[in-house]
Amino acid sequence: MKRSENTFWQKLWKQKALVLMSLPFIIYVIIFKYIPLWGWLMAFQNYWPGQSFFNQTWVGLENFRLLLTDPIFYDVLRNTLAMSLIKLISGMFFSIILALALNEVRWTKFKKLTQTISYLPHFISWVVGANLVMNALSTDGGIINEVLMGLNIIDSPIMFMGMPELFWGIIGASHVWKTVGFGAILYLASIVSISPSLYEAAVIDGASRLQRIRYITLPALKPVIIILLIINVGRLMNMGFEQIYLLSNGRVIEYSRIFRIFELDYGLKMMRYSFATTAGIFRSLVSVVLVFSANKIAKMMGEERLI
Amino acid sequence: MLRSKKRSLEDILLDVFIYTFLFLLIAITLYPFLNTLAVSLNEGMDSIKGGIYLWPREFTTFNYQSLLTDSQIFHAAGVSLARTVLTTVFGTFLTAMLAYVISRRDFVLRKFITFxxxxxxxxxxxLIPTYFLYQRLGLTNNFWVYVLPGLVAAFNLIxxxxxxxxxxESLIESAKIDGASEFTIFLKIILPLSKPVLATIAIFTAVYHWSAWWDVFLYNSSNPALSTLQYELMKVLASANSMSGSMQQGLANAAQSSQITPRAIRATMTIIVTVPIAVIYxxxxxxxxHGLTLGGVKE
Known part of the structure; x- marks a missing residue:
C-alpha cells in the first residue's frame, strides 16, 4: 500500500513536465464544465436571485417531485426521445444507402461530384438550414407544395409547419437532408477497406451484385454501425436542440418541446431557476445511464468501446 | 473489372435505382440553395409574384448593395471572423497539446484527464448554472464568451x-535520448506529424464558430457591437414578418425609396452567410x- 503510493508520487514527480503541460487544462475543465455542476445544488432549493446562495430555502427533493408530476414532463420526455430516435435511425439508414450507392458507381467523376455536393448541407448552420426548410415547405410558393399541386396530389397548399402531427417527420427529413452526405463518409471508408478478394471469390461463386452487397458489404459495416450507435445513444437527450428550436413554433409546441426548450421556458422566461436546473440534472443523469449501458453492452459483445 | 459480359436484368435495375437515387439527392441538396440565390439576385417586389425557381427574372444586385453597405452587417461579419479565427487557431493548438499529453501511455494522470x-x-x-457562472466570470456582454468556453472540446480531443x-512511439523515445523536453517533442515532432488530423478538427471548429448564434443570443444579445453575422440572420428570420431592430429599421427606410422586401433580405443574408463556407469546403x-476516417472515435 505504502509502496504503491510512493511510486505514484515518484512517477508524478518524474513526469512533472507532462503534469505542468496538463495542469492548465485540468483547471480549465474544472472551471468551465465542473463548477456549473455545483449549481446543481439549486435543484434542492427554491432559488430566488438577489439572495445569497446560502440564504435560500432548501426544499429537498420537492423540485424532483414537481418535475415528475408535471403534466408536460411526459410529453417533453416523449418528444425528446422520439425525435432523437427518428433522427438517429433515419440518418443512419440513408447514410448507409448513400454509401452503398456511391460504392456501386463506376463513373469516378460523377461519384466525386456527388460526394462534394452531398457534404454541402453539413457545412451550413441550422439558422440557414431552417430557413431553407421553411422556404421549401411554405404555403406561399414553397417548392414542395408547388410540386404536389403540379402533380394534382393536393389542390390547395398544405401548411406543413403548422401541423403538429407532421413535426417529427419534418425534423427527421430535414435531419437526413443536412447530414446524409457527411454521415456516409465513415461507412464508405469501411466499405473501401473491404478486401477485393472477397468480392472476386463471390463473383466466381456466381453471386449477383445485390447478393454481394447483402452478404459481404453490409456485414462489414457492423462494427462502425455499433460504434456510432454507442456514441449517439449517450446523446439521445441532447440531440439537435438548434434544429428543433428554430423549426418549432407555437402551433406545434406539443410535439416540438424537448428538454432544452422546456428548461429555457421555465428557466429564462418564467425565472423558475431551480425547476429548470432540476430538469437539466434529469437530462444529464439519463444521458450517463444511457452511455454507460451502451458501453457495457458493447463490451459484452466484444466491440470497441468509447471510454 | 468485376463486370460480367452480359448484364442481367437485376444489374440494370440496380443501376437505374442507384442513379435515380443519386440524381434525386443532388437535386434535393442543391435546389434550396440555387433557389435562394435566384431570389437574392431578383428584384424584391417582383419576387413576391412567385415563380422564381433557378434563375432570377428581373436581375439586380441591389439587394447585395444595400446589405453589404449596412455597417451593422459589416461589423457583425468582423466579429464572426474574429471569433472563428481565434478559436480555430488557439483551440486546435491547445487540443493538440492536451491530446499529446494523454496519448502518452506511461503518464500517470492519463486516465483521469481523459475521463x-x-x-x-x-x-x-x-443552462442556468452555466449562465450564472459566466456572469460571475464577467463573460456576459463580453467577446471572450465566444472563445474561452469552447477552446478544448472532448470530442476533438479524442x-x-x-x-x-x-x-x-520510437519517435518520442529517440527524441528523449537526444535530450528533448516534453514540450519540444510536442512542438517539433508531434505537432507537424499530426497536421492531417489537426486540419480536420480545425475545419470542424471553424464551421461550428462561423455557424454559432446561440451564445450570442444568450450572453451578448443586449450589445449590438458583439453581434455575429449568423445572429443577424437569425434575427432577420425570426422577425421575417414583423420587421424590428435597428438594422431592419434602416433597411425598412431604404425599402421606401427602393424595392427591398423581407424575403429578399432573408435570401440575400442567407447567401452572404453561406458563400464563404461553400467556397472553401x-x-x-x-x-x-481523411481525418474522419483516420481518427475515428475509438480507443
Missing amino acids: IYVLTMYVQGG IVRTYINGLP PFLQKYFV
Whole structure:
C-alpha cells in the first residue's frame, strides 16, 4: 500500500513536465464544465436571485417531485426521445444507402461530384438550414407544395409547419437532408477497406451484385454501425436542440418541446431557476445511464468501446 | 473489372435505382440553395409574384448593395471572423497539446484527464448554472464568451489523441535520448506529424464558430457591437414578418425609396452567410474525409 503510493508520487514527480503541460487544462475543465455542476445544488432549493446562495430555502427533493408530476414532463420526455430516435435511425439508414450507392458507381467523376455536393448541407448552420426548410415547405410558393399541386396530389397548399402531427417527420427529413452526405463518409471508408478478394471469390461463386452487397458489404459495416450507435445513444437527450428550436413554433409546441426548450421556458422566461436546473440534472443523469449501458453492452459483445 | 459480359436484368435495375437515387439527392441538396440565390439576385417586389425557381427574372444586385453597405452587417461579419479565427487557431493548438499529453501511455494522470474530459460530453451543468457562472466570470456582454468556453472540446480531443496514438512511439523515445523536453517533442515532432488530423478538427471548429448564434443570443444579445453575422440572420428570420431592430429599421427606410422586401433580405443574408463556407469546403475535402476516417472515435 505504502509502496504503491510512493511510486505514484515518484512517477508524478518524474513526469512533472507532462503534469505542468496538463495542469492548465485540468483547471480549465474544472472551471468551465465542473463548477456549473455545483449549481446543481439549486435543484434542492427554491432559488430566488438577489439572495445569497446560502440564504435560500432548501426544499429537498420537492423540485424532483414537481418535475415528475408535471403534466408536460411526459410529453417533453416523449418528444425528446422520439425525435432523437427518428433522427438517429433515419440518418443512419440513408447514410448507409448513400454509401452503398456511391460504392456501386463506376463513373469516378460523377461519384466525386456527388460526394462534394452531398457534404454541402453539413457545412451550413441550422439558422440557414431552417430557413431553407421553411422556404421549401411554405404555403406561399414553397417548392414542395408547388410540386404536389403540379402533380394534382393536393389542390390547395398544405401548411406543413403548422401541423403538429407532421413535426417529427419534418425534423427527421430535414435531419437526413443536412447530414446524409457527411454521415456516409465513415461507412464508405469501411466499405473501401473491404478486401477485393472477397468480392472476386463471390463473383466466381456466381453471386449477383445485390447478393454481394447483402452478404459481404453490409456485414462489414457492423462494427462502425455499433460504434456510432454507442456514441449517439449517450446523446439521445441532447440531440439537435438548434434544429428543433428554430423549426418549432407555437402551433406545434406539443410535439416540438424537448428538454432544452422546456428548461429555457421555465428557466429564462418564467425565472423558475431551480425547476429548470432540476430538469437539466434529469437530462444529464439519463444521458450517463444511457452511455454507460451502451458501453457495457458493447463490451459484452466484444466491440470497441468509447471510454 | 468485376463486370460480367452480359448484364442481367437485376444489374440494370440496380443501376437505374442507384442513379435515380443519386440524381434525386443532388437535386434535393442543391435546389434550396440555387433557389435562394435566384431570389437574392431578383428584384424584391417582383419576387413576391412567385415563380422564381433557378434563375432570377428581373436581375439586380441591389439587394447585395444595400446589405453589404449596412455597417451593422459589416461589423457583425468582423466579429464572426474574429471569433472563428481565434478559436480555430488557439483551440486546435491547445487540443493538440492536451491530446499529446494523454496519448502518452506511461503518464500517470492519463486516465483521469481523459475521463474528466469525456464525461463533459454527457454531463453538463445546464443552462442556468452555466449562465450564472459566466456572469460571475464577467463573460456576459463580453467577446471572450465566444472563445474561452469552447477552446478544448472532448470530442476533438479524442479524435486527435487516437491519431497521435497511431504514430510510432520510437519517435518520442529517440527524441528523449537526444535530450528533448516534453514540450519540444510536442512542438517539433508531434505537432507537424499530426497536421492531417489537426486540419480536420480545425475545419470542424471553424464551421461550428462561423455557424454559432446561440451564445450570442444568450450572453451578448443586449450589445449590438458583439453581434455575429449568423445572429443577424437569425434575427432577420425570426422577425421575417414583423420587421424590428435597428438594422431592419434602416433597411425598412431604404425599402421606401427602393424595392427591398423581407424575403429578399432573408435570401440575400442567407447567401452572404453561406458563400464563404461553400467556397472553401470543397478544397478541404481531403482533410476532413481523411481525418474522419483516420481518427475515428475509438480507443
